[in-house]
Amino acid sequence: MIRPRLTRRLPLGILALALATVSADALAIFQNGGFEQNSYAGWTLGGGTNPGLSGSQPFTGASVQILPGAAGPAAIVGAISDPRAPGIVLPRTGQHTARLNDEGGGALVTTLRQVDTVTSADIDPTDGLPHIRFAFAPVLDDPNHAPQEQPYFFVSVKNLADNSVLFEQFAYSGQPGVNFQSGSGSWKYLPFQDVDAVLPLSAVGQQIELTVVAADCALGGHGGYVYVDGFGSAQVPPPGGGGGQTEYHPVPALDGHGLALLALLVGLVGWVAARPR
Numbered sequence: 312m313i314r315p316r317l318t319r320r321l322p323l324g325i326l327a328l329a330l331a332t333v334s335a336d337a338l339a340i341f342q343n344g345g346f347e348q349n350s351y352a353g354w355t356l357g358g359g360t361n362p363g364l365s366g367s368q369p370f371t372g373a374s375v376q377i378l379p380g381a382a383g384p385a386a387i388v389g390a391i392s393d394p395r396a397p398g399i400v401l402p403r404t405g406q407h408t409a410r411l412n413d414e415g416g417g418a419l420v421t422t423l424r425q426v427d428t429v430t431s432a433d434i435d436p437t438d439g440l441p442h443i444r445f446a447f448a449p450v451l452d453d454p455n456h457a458p459q460e461q462p463y464f465f466v467s468v469k470n471l472a473d474n475s476v477l478f479e480q481f482a483y484s485g486q487p488g489v490n491f492q493s494g495s496g497s498w499k500y501l502p503f504q505d506v507d508a509v510l511p512l513s514a515v516g517q518q519i520e521l522t523v524v525a526a527d528c529a530l531g532g533h534g535g536y537v538y539v540d541g542f543g544s545a546q547v548p549p550p551g552g553g554g555g556q557t558e559y560h561p562v563p564a565l566d567g568h569g570l571a572l573l574a575l576l577v578g579l580v581g582w583v584a585a586r587p588r
């Protein structure tokens with residue numbers, strides 16, 4: 312369940328330090344991680360057709376099926392307002408944010424992928440460990456189909472050296488236990504969720520794979536998309552140019568699978584979320 316819980320408020324000095332480290336992030340992990348080249352340079356876009364999720368609930372990234380076909384759309388957006396998700400502030404960082412898939416249907420899937428190597432530049436001096444940080448915000452129509460036919464999103468961070476999952480989040484539109492907010496009409500969304508995946512020191516020199524998936528409903532009539540931004544090792548700055556406050560809260564568990572995942576990830580993954588204003 313994605314439900315912010317205030318545990319600690321960062322002193323302004325630390326926030327300022329975090330913002331100052333953003334520029335240094337250019338040399339750290341992930342090319343064009345903030346999409347500030349106003350393009351998908353450095354990234355691999357893909358996709359196909361959504362035949363529905365495989366297996367039974369709880370669904371995970373392993374339930375994702377993509378049939379060959381034209382990939383779903385992708386865009387880079389700036390300072391726009393999203394009429395379907397009024398609580399999402401864009402762009403999330405800098406001047407540009409990526410949007411995978413869109414509001415149209417067609418049972419399309421859009422995927423985004425990048426593999427890069429963790430270096431010592433990704434070590435956060437506050438704890439001496441490498442971090443992978445980013446922000447995502449799904450916006451999904453909820454036509455109330457069967458769960459396996461609903462629009463969905465998926466994000467994951469995987470260590471390719473041992474195939475370990477450092478972070479994974481999956482949800483279909485309207486999934487019980489996920490704190491979706493109501494947008495316009497039948498649309499549901501989550502405000503930007505800030506991910507802070509803490510890696511072991513041994514990850515330095517190893518390859519990390521980022522994957523993001525956004526899928527329309529499997530029946531063809533309803534869309535779904537996800538905004539992503541700020542991929543890198545530096546702290547994702549607060550929305551609105553640094554005037555916001557930051558909360559830390561633990562990894563939310565979506566369901567039984569989420570709880571199992573949480574058990575695996577205890578101590579590895581943290582969450583940072585902008586305080587609702």
Ligand SMILES: [Ca+2]
Nearest residue numbers: 345404405407
């Ligand atoms: Ca950006």
